[in-house]
Amino acid sequence: MVGKKRVAVIGAGMTLFRRNLKETGKELAWHASKMALDQAGLELNDMQSVVMGTAPDAFDGVHMKGEYLADGAGAWRKPYSRVFVGGGTGVFAIDAGWWHVASGQFDTCLVVAEEKMSSCYPHPAYAFTTIFDPIYSRPLGVTLIWIFALEMHRYMHRHGIKKEEIALVSVKNKRNALDHPCAQLGANITVEDVLNSEIMCWPVQRLDISPTSDGAAALVLASEDVAKKLTDNPVWIDGTGWCIDTTFWTNRDLYYPRYVQCAAQMAYKMAGIKNPPKEIDVAEVYDPFDYKELHHMEGLMLARKGQAPKLTADGVTQRDGDLPINPSGGLLGVGNPIAAAGLMKCCEIFWQLRGEAGKRQVKGDPRTGLAQAWGDLMQYGSVVIMRS
């Protein structure tokens, strides 16, 4: 086992996810942090360290966002760091929180993620245009949706996957989100609705995409000794993994996310997992677009290359299936406040493994769960494996 100390999650909290929330980013971070502490039965004074995950400063328009958000995350006069790896931030934040405690440096760590995308006006999409290489990409007018459409199309072409097969993911996740009280876009839709929705950037259509959102989420981590004193029901962080590939994204074959595989292998090795589809009981897989759930299931080796659509069509990934994927409703249904969406996935796995997920609870007393996020120029993977 890597690390000196075993680390548990002992509390989780989150806000509503919405297109526009009245609260500032700092206020949202406070709500999520306070809820996570209350759930753990702890006070801020009990927190020895704080990790904040939040994505581009351009959304909030505050160019020291980590510092700006610090008191919302209860970080004042504490060891504090802000982590940022694009869309991968939310799950990387729990990975970073884990090493704070596993190293033995701290007994506790509050992990918080916040995103307030609505501040970037009239649409946060424009902030994303500044992520591209200024010399050889930006003069072409490249946008984020272009590059995902190019990846989706390559994935479809390589395996002969149809839009109808991919649309099933959007249908499933938006339906799952109907049972999530924080969800922004829970809905009963059909494959036809997806296929008839506005073409944004072929093959990406309107209902293939998650929304932009405001929201926050938080988790309380504790070392084994502390966790066992506080709860009979800890959820252990047994695997962490993260990996980045080159920013030269046009020099990689986009049909397969090798960096996600690399992050997953690191986490599986640490958790002693040899056969992921058999040993993982429930997974929250990063789904900012419907094809990404399939692409990531393959990268995570939960499905063989090109086989994730079949598992989806067969109902395996439904909440009552053998390998439930995104029982929360995912980014497509709950919403996508970038970093907070990744940490929401970790909250969901925590609640699922504690048997507290209510109407969203997957069957069969799940013991091992996985959360994953992805980001930057289609180059970053972060993974966490939890056990109850």
Place this chain on the structure above:
Amino acid sequence: MSEKIKRFPGEELKGADIRVGKVPTIRFRPRVRYLWSAGVAMSRFIEGLKEGKIVASTCEKCGRIMVPPRAFCEECFKPVDGYTPVKDTGTINTWSVSYVAGDASRIKEPILVAVIDMDGASTGMGLLHLLGEIDDWKQIKFGMRVKAVWKPPEERTGNITDIRYFKPVKEV
């Protein structure tokens, strides 16, 4: 959500209410501009574009011919061994059709985009660019052969847009 939590915080605002000033807001428009040095490798690239050439860099250790060019090989982590032009023809690796502009507003005439694997570069060395001279985007195919359409020399400024777009070519 946990069953144990009865209320989740957050007060939703309507976009329309924000725009007409029904809720307190503050506006700010940043005024920053950037002027980038193109750097060691990309200066070669954009100088090449002015001359109608697509410049790659080469690494003798791994044998790769890399587009876009870089000053160091990220695989071998050593300086590249030189710069060489590749052909201005290539093969469509993947493609898309955008009806959305950078600010998420909608556009009538779609922008055709592709990753083009360049002839003369190592396998899979793609370049992002636009496609043109295509009447109906449904004619675009994976594996389609394309060629750069250059601006006339006097209009070139040393920019990736010195190539207007890539157009389909029939192989002889």
